[in-house]
Amino acid sequence: MKNTNRRNFLKSLAALTGTALLPTSLLADNSIVTGKTGKKPDLSGWKMSGAHWGAFRANVQGDKLVEVQPFEFDQFPTDILQGVPGIIYSPSRVRYPMIRVDWYKNRHKSDTTQRGDNRFVRVGWDAALDMVYEELERIQNDYGPWALHTANVGWRSVGQIHSCGNHMLRAVAMHGRSVGTAGDYSTGAGQVIMPYVLGSTEVYSQGTSWPLILDNSKVIVMWANDPVKNLQVGWNTETHESYEYLEQLREKVKNKEIEVICIDPVKSKTQNYLDCTHQYVNPHTDVAFMLAIAHTLYTEKLYDKKFIDVYTLGFEEFIPYVMGKTEDKIERTPEWAEKICGIKADRIRELTRKMAKNRTQLIFGWAIQRQQHGEQPYWMGAIIAAMLGQFGQPGGGISYSHHYSSSGVPASGASMPGAFPLNLDVGRKPKHDNEDYNGYSSVIPVARAIDCLLEPGKKIDFNGHEVTLPPYKMGIFSGCNQWHRHQQRNRMKEAYRKVETVVAVDYNWTATCRFADIVLPACTPYERNDIDAYGTYSNRGVIAMHKLIDPLYHSKSDFDIWYELTKRMNREIEYSRNMNEMQWIEQIYEECRADNLKKDFFMPEFAEFWKKGYVLFPEGENWTRHADFLEDPEVNALGTPSGFIEISSRKIASYGYDDCKGHPTWMEKIERSHGGPGSDKHPLWLQSVHPDTRLHSQTCESEERRATYTVQGREPCYMGPEDAKARGIKDGDIVRVFNDRGQLLAGAVVSDNFPPGIIRIQEGAWYGPTGPEIGALDTYGDPNTLTIDIGTSSLAQAPSANTCIVEMEKFVGKAPAVTAFGGPKYVNPDGSIAALSQMG
Ligand SMILES: Nc1nc2c(c(=O)[nH]1)N[C@H]1C(S)=C(S)[C@@H](COP(=O)(O)OP(=O)(O)OC[C@H]3O[C@@H](n4cnc5c(=O)[nH]c(N)nc54)[C@H](O)[C@@H]3O)O[C@H]1N2
Ligand SMILES: Nc1nc2c(c(=O)[nH]1)N[C@H]1C(S)=C(S)[C@@H](COP(=O)(O)OP(=O)(O)OC[C@H]3O[C@@H](n4cnc5c(=O)[nH]c(N)nc54)[C@H](O)[C@@H]3O)O[C@H]1N2
Ligand SMILES: [Mo]
Numbered sequence: 001m002k003n004t005n006r007r008n009f010l011k012s013l014a015a016l017t018g019t020a021l022l023p024t025s026l027l028a029d030n031s032i033v034t035g036k037t038g039k040k041p042d043l044s045g046w047k048m049s050g051a052h053w054g055a056f057r058a059n060v061q062g063d064k065l066v067e068v069q070p071f072e073f074d075q076f077p078t079d080i081l082q083g084v085p086g087i088i089y090s091p092s093r094v095r096y097p098m099i100r101v102d103w104y105k106n107r108h109k110s111d112t113t114q115r116g117d118n119r120f121v122r123v124g125w126d127a128a129l130d131m132v133y134e135e136l137e138r139i140q141n142d143y144g145p146w147a148l149h150t151a152n153v154g155w156r157s158v159g160q161i162h163s164c165g166n167h168m169l170r171a172v173a174m175h176g177r178s179v180g181t182a183g184d185y186s187t188g189a190g191q192v193i194m195p196y197v198l199g200s201t202e203v204y205s206q207g208t209s210w211p212l213i214l215d216n217s218k219v220i221v222m223w224a225n226d227p228v229k230n231l232q233v234g235w236n237t238e239t240h241e242s243y244e245y246l247e248q249l250r251e252k253v254k255n256k257e258i259e260v261i262c263i264d265p266v267k268s269k270t271q272n273y274l275d276c277t278h279q280y281v282n283p284h285t286d287v288a289f290m291l292a293i294a295h296t297l298y299t300e301k302l303y304d305k306k307f308i309d310v311y312t313l314g315f316e317e318f319i320p321y322v323m324g325k326t327e328d329k330i331e332r333t334p335e336w337a338e339k340i341c342g343i344k345a346d347r348i349r350e351l352t353r354k355m356a357k358n359r360t361q362l363i364f365g366w367a368i369q370r371q372q373h374g375e376q377p378y379w380m381g382a383i384i385a386a387m388l389g390q391f392g393q394p395g396g397g398i399s400y401s402h403h404y405s406s407s408g409v410p411a412s413g414a415s416m417p418g419a420f421p422l423n424l425d426v427g428r429k430p431k432h433d434n435e436d437y438n439g440y441s442s443v444i445p446v447a448r449a450i451d452c453l454l455e456p457g458k459k460i461d462f463n464g465h466e467v468t469l470p471p472y473k474m475g476i477f478s479g480c481n482q483w484h485r486h487q488q489r490n491r492m493k494e495a496y497r498k499v500e501t502v503v504a505v506d507y508n509w510t511a512t513c514r515f516a517d518i519v520l521p522a523c524t525p526y527e528r529n530d531i532d533a534y535g536t537y538s539n540r541g542v543i544a545m546h547k548l549i550d551p552l553y554h555s556k557s558d559f560d561i562w563y564e565l566t567k568r569m570n571r572e573i574e575y576s577r578n579m580n581e582m583q584w585i586e587q588i589y590e591e592c593r594a595d596n597l598k599k600d601f602f603m604p605e606f607a608e609f610w611k612k613g614y615v616l617f618p619e620g621e622n623w624t625r626h627a628d629f630l631e632d633p634e635v636n637a638l639g640t641p642s643g644f645i646e647i648s649s650r651k652i653a654s655y656g657y658d659d660c661k662g663h664p665t666w667m668e669k670i671e672r673s674h675g676g677p678g679s680d681k682h683p684l685w686l687q688s689v690h691p692d693t694r695l696h697s698q699t700c701e702s703e704e705r706r707a708t709y710t711v712q713g714r715e716p717c718y719m720g721p722e723d724a725k726a727r728g729i730k731d732g733d734i735v736r737v738f739n740d741r742g743q744l745l746a747g748a749v750v751s752d753n754f755p756p757g758i759i760r761i762q763e764g765a766w767y768g769p770t771g772p773e774i775g776a777l778d779t780y781g782d783p784n785t786l787t788i789d790i791g792t793s794s795l796a797q798a799p800s801a802n803t804c805i806v807e808m809e810k811f812v813g814k815a816p817a818v819t820a821f822g823g824p825k826y827v828n829p830d831g832s833i834a835a836l837s838q839m840g
Contacts, residue, residue, distance in 0.1 A: 043069055047546040048613030050158050050237030050532045051525070052695050053080040055614070058526070058548045065089075065526065065548050073540075073616065076243035078232040080694060086702020087524055088552070092509045092821050094521035095553035095839065097128030101827050103517035108138065108473070108500035115496050116515050116772035119831070120824040122838050125554065125564070131518055133568040135501050136175050139474045140432040145177035146440040149472040153184050153446060154480020155696055158237050159530030159545050161584045164505065164522060164558035166422035168478040171562035173424050174571045176432035179470050181446035182462075185485050187366055188447060188798020189374035190400060192463050193660075196649045197382045198626075199639030202400040203366065206537050207408040209622040210245035214252060216395025218358035220260045223381065224286070225365030226268040226689070227403035233695045234405035236416075236533040239540050241409045242402075250274050261351070263289075265685070266760065267753040269692060279351065280755060282674040283685045284371055284803065285341035288666045290380040292337035292345075293352045295322050297387045300349075302356035304389020311633050312386050314648025318663040332666070340666070342674065360388055362398040367689060371802040372669050374792040379664040386645050392630025399625065405536035412617035415595035416533035417542055417588045420559070425577075431569050440470035445797035449475075450486060450789055453495035461794035464655050474501040478522075478558065483511035483767055484697035487801050488789035489782065490742050490774045507555060508701045509823040511767035511782075519824075522558050523551035531585045534614065541616040542592065544609065553840075557581070652795065659793040670790065671805045673757050682739045682805040684723065684759050688783035691762035700766045701821060711747020713818050715765035715781030717808070720754035727809055734811040736777075737761070739786050739804075745815055746781035759808065763801070768820025780820040 046057035048071070055071035068084050070077030098120035102110040123131075139147045150172055152165025172178060183191060187203040194202040213220070231242045252258040253276050260276035262268055265283045281289055297303040298319060308315050324331030334345035354360075362385055368377045381398055390396025401407040424430070444452060445462055448469065456471030475482075486492060496502070496515055504516035513519045530545035551557070556564075559581060566575040579587065586606050593603040603615050628636040637643030641651050653662025671678035673685035693709045694700055709716060712734055719729070729735055731750040736743060737759070746761055754760065767782040778785040787804045791797035826834035 041069060043072065047548055048543060049526060049545045049548060050534070050543045051081070051084065052155065052158055052233040052235070053078050053238060054240060055237050055534060055543050056081055056084070058546075060548050063549050071543075071614070073614075074240050076240035078240070080232055080699060083694070083699025083702040083705045084526065086704045087508065087699060088526055088549070090508055090701040091703070092701040092823050093552060094507055094509050094513060094519055094555065094823070096122045096521060097125055097554065098519045098824055099123055099128065099131065100517045101829065101831060103501070104829055108135070110517070112497040112499070114772060116493065116769065118514050118825050119827045120519065121829055122826060122834065125556070128518060128520060129561075129565050129568065132503055132520075133565060135474055135503075135518075136172070140176040140434065143473060144434055144436050144438055145442065146179060146437040146470040147473040148172070148176070148178035149449065149452070149470075149475040150178040150180060151446070151449065151475060151477050151482060152479050153181060154485065155698065156479025157525035158532045159525050159528075160417050160419045160532055160588060161530050161581060162525065162528055162558055163419055164479040166420050167558040167562040168476060168505065169422040170420075170424070171566050171575060172476065174428075174430060174566055174575060175569060176430045177435060177442070179441075179452075179472055180443045181449070182443050183446050183796070183798060185370075185447060185799050187369065188445070189369040189792040189796040190366060190378050192796035192798070193375035193378050194382075194400070196640060196652055197379050197646050199643075203404075205401055205407075205625065206411060206623070207399040207402045208361070208394060208397070208625045209410045210242065210408045211410075212394035212622050212624055213361055213408070214245060214248055214258070216359050216393070217258055217361040219354055219360040220249075220258060221355065221360065221362045222260060222262045222264075222270060223362060223364045224264055224368035224377075225262070225363055225403050226264070226270045228270040228273045229268065229692045230365070230403045230690055231406065232692075234536045236405070236536045237543055239406055239409070239535045239538060241535070241538055241540070242406045245408070246273070259354075265755065265758050266687070272753070280342065282340065282342040283687065283758065284669050284672050284676070285674075286368060287373075287376045287380050287664060288332070288337045288340040289343060289348065290377065290384055291322060291332035291664075291666055292334040292348045293355070293384055294380070294387060295332050296334060296349050296352040297356060297384070298322060300353070302353065303387035307389030307391070308386060311391065311629070312645040312647050313642045314646055314650075314663065317648040318383065321663060321665065355384075355388060359393070359395045360390060361395050363402045364398065364400045365403050366400075367687070367802055369792070370799060372790060372792060372800045373659060373667050374798060374800065375660050375795055376664045376667070382645065383647050383664065386647060391645070392624060392626035392628075394624045394627075397626055407537045409535070409538040410620040410622055411537055412539045412601075413620045414539050414599065414601045414617040415592055416539055417531055417592040419588075420584065425574065428574065431571075437470065439468060441467045443467075444469065445791070447486070447789075447799040448791065448797055449482075450488075450492055450495045453498045454491070460791075460797065461655070461657060462797050463795055464651070471498070473499060474503070475499060476503045476505075477512055477516070478505040481506070481510045481512050481697045483515055484764055484782070484784065486789070487784050487787040487799060488741055489767060489769070489778070489785045491789050493772070493774050505558065505561065510697060511820070514824070520561055521553065521555040522561065523555040527551040527555065528557040528559075529581055529585060531589060534616070538619070539617060541614055542589070542603070542609070544613045546613070655795070657794040660795040669803055670788070671803065673805050678805055682807050684757055684806050684808060686737065686783060686786055686804045686806045687758065687760050688763040688787065688801055688804070689760060691764050693762070694764050696764035697766060698764070700764060711749060712815070714745055714747040714779075715761060716749040717746035717781065718749050718751050718754055718760040719808075720756055720758065721750055721752065722756045723754075723759065724748060724750045729808070729810045734815050735808045736811045737786065737806050737808040739806045741788065742775065742778065742785040744778035744781050744783075744785045745811060759806070766820035768818055770816050770819065777816065779816050779818045782820075
């Protein structure tokens with residue numbers, strides 16, 4: 001059978017023996033496993049579970065989780081894992097169903113300016129679910145499906161059966177239709193532009209296998225990309241296999257076999273780890289830089305003309321723009337670009353020649369498309385790769401995914417377990433079978449959810465069609481943290497005054513709960529049984545998620561919550577297909593097993609699997625992205641309108657958008673640091689990258705974890721020594737960061753990784769305003785207090801979180817206490833403080 005006799009499996013067996021020496025962790029500086037003895041505890045008898053940040057073993061004593069350790073197979077565990085106990089035992093746990101006090105009294109006619117004052121009344125489950133159900137009825141009866149917004153597509157926990165968004169959507173769909181969402185916050189611009197250019201989203205595509213890159217590339221350009229930081233988490237339970245290859249890459253960099261160039265305004269964790277070339281670029285100006293690369297490739301005849309002729313379309317329409325032969329007569333020379341992007345013209349030429357002379361793999365991260373006009377750098381990247389002519393060759397071409405979920409680790413080819421369905425079963429209809437959206441759109445681009453409330457009925461462009469924004473009256477949020485992920489808090493506050501009822505389902509009291517009306521306590525993934533795929537792209541195996549402890553307080557699994565709701569329409573049997581949690585788990589395991597047996601992958605009987613906790617599959621074959629297209633562009637045509645790489649797109653041109661034209665263009669931003677618009681008043685670029693210390697807002701609730709990185713109890717604000725000095729700020733000070741959209745407190749961390757004009761606050765820091773009023777100071781350091789809520793362009797309407805300029809100062813005086821954590825204020829219906837026993 002295929003899964004015996006494999007390299008990694010043997011390696012994991014070695015690690016299994018109690019006293020085996022531990023692997024050196026790539027994240028060694030903050031590694032949890034190496035410890036002082038270099039020995040791992042004996043994990044036999046520990047339960048198994050999984051998370052976005054890796055599979056793990058849990059030591060449960062009685063009804064208490066006392067310790068977690070990475071799964072033996074994981075050679076590169078991350079210490080984000082140590083957030084697990086702090087998630088379960090957080091003082092921020094949602095303990096009971098809670099109702100915002102004025103909503104409790106006045107229901108949908110409540111005073112919405114009180115939203116966010118965090119005063120809630122505790123109720124029982126039946127009362128809370130009755131309220132949710134009555135609201136669903138009212139919305140469908142009084143308005144129709146346009147008035148209900150169901151939001152998920154967030155980083156709900158792993159686990160195929162309990163995927164909480166699916167439960168919410170399926171239960172609500174049994175009742176009536178709602179306004180759904182298109183796209184996501186991660187790759188909103190990339191996933192819309194790339195199908196026009198390369199025929200697939202690319203961002204979620206499996207990448208060329210790392211072994212081929214390591215063997216063939218001579219130059220690797222990490223463009224706006226920090227894989228060492230970002231591969232700590234994955235969409236399914238993460239295996240961290242990519243780090244094995246990053247380790248090999250470091251060796252090759254050291255031996256000068258491969259040059260890695262990190263094009264990034266800051267020195268990233270990856271650049272520090274690989275000790276490789278850092279190429280600074282002014283934030284948001286990469287397109288100007290790239291146009292100059294194209295100019296150099298063209299004028300120095302370094303580009304692959306044959307490749308352009310055979311495999312691409314629209315080069316002739318693009319080149320006049322580069323050469324100054326269009327209306328604006330601007331030639332996009334390196335000298336032109338230098339003034340914008342801050343890279344010397346000669347250096348641009350040197351880098352271009354290096355890329356053209358060598359086998360060059362371009363690897364893009366996603367932050368660069370999470371900014372205004374974020375479609376442009378992605379399109380331009382593909383054009384550079386096409387001009388280099390190495391598409392489809394091992395170690396050449398372009399990737400948009402190697403920093404994500406171990407893309408680039410060869411896939412096993414095994415089937416992965418299915419999921420709890422999110423839709424109605426075939427032939428079933430909602431109770432309110434009403435498809436009339438009153439002229440509004442039934443689906444909105446996910447990041448335009450706040451616009452709906454503030455600009456009701458507005459018609460916006462979106463990917464070649466028009467969307468009419470529905471001013472929904474009720475929103476349901478499950479498995480996403482809207483008051484973390486969305487931009488511009490004070491604008492959100494204004495918008496939330498217009499919505500009648502908000503339901504939030506979560507296990508910890510996030511700001512999304514604070515700003516909701518009905519809060520339902522889900523249990524954590526560690527308080528229920530489940531099953532997950534091990535590895536997102538590698539399909540490395542299947543893991544059991546054993547229930548570690550019983551649900552704390554009055555929390556319930558999302559399955560149970562929505563099952564109870566469907567009882568209110570007598571549809572619970574249909575909802576659950578008359579199966580409970582363990583029956584579902586066993587069924588999807590057995591389906592997966594049957595599939596895999598056909599493919600010659602062995603999986604044991606369910607009982608054996610459940611006891612052991614995992615099944616692993618062998619590594620698959622190496623694979624090169626776009627190799628089939630290179631081999632035969634007619635037979636293996638891309639999914640673009642023409643089947644070729646589209647350097648210019650007639651289709652996009654036909655939309656007539658002025659912020660996304662028929663070929664990539666350099667456009668000034670609405671605001672930009674380093675001499676751009678607004679920089680005289682707010683000279684600093686605030687980048688809100690993904691946290692090294694967390695998964696978004698998850699584990700921020702862990703007191704122990706927070707203690708490892710906060711400064712005076714606040715989220716760190718990273719800055720370079722020059723900017724700190726100029727403002728009299730020292731490492732460890734509290735700073736106030738502000739712009740016209742808001743203000744926050746954070747803790748200064750001074751680091752040489754940050755050049756002048758650039759500061760960083762990692763996204764996912766919990767929002768803790770001093771009060772519900774618009775403009776209130778955020779006490780902990782949520783960067784989305786300062787970011788801007790605009791779409792990337794008429795094409796993708798994706799979030800532009802990274803377009804953000806600010807000023808900062810040293811905070812003097814007594815800083816207000818951090819309000820972000822610790823749950824709601826328990827009050828009685830009359831507003832008086834509730835007895836302590838209520839919090840029980
Ligand atoms: N400024 C700025 N903002 C950003 C970004 C940025 O780069 N900068 N990045 C954006 C990106 S790419 C993303 S993906 C988003 C992420 O945004 P989200 O996906 O909203 O972020 P999370 O913090 O992971 O939120 C998941 C929520 O689900 C809850 N949850 C987890 N498991 C369960 C469960 O089993 N049941 C229930 N009911 N709830 C559960 C968690 O407690 C948490 O509150 O943020 C976006 N926002
Ligand atoms: N540890 C951890 N890993 C994660 C996540 C997490 O929350 N924590 N989240 C996961 C998710 S949901 C996503 S979407 C991905 C996000 O993946 P990305 O969006 O790629 O990640 P970021 O960390 O936001 O940014 C990566 C790099 O882009 C650089 N950058 C930003 N703007 C520019 C620019 O204008 N030009 C250039 N050249 N560089 C720029 C930043 O300095 C940073 O080093 O990460 C995933 N991985
Ligand atoms: Mo994301």
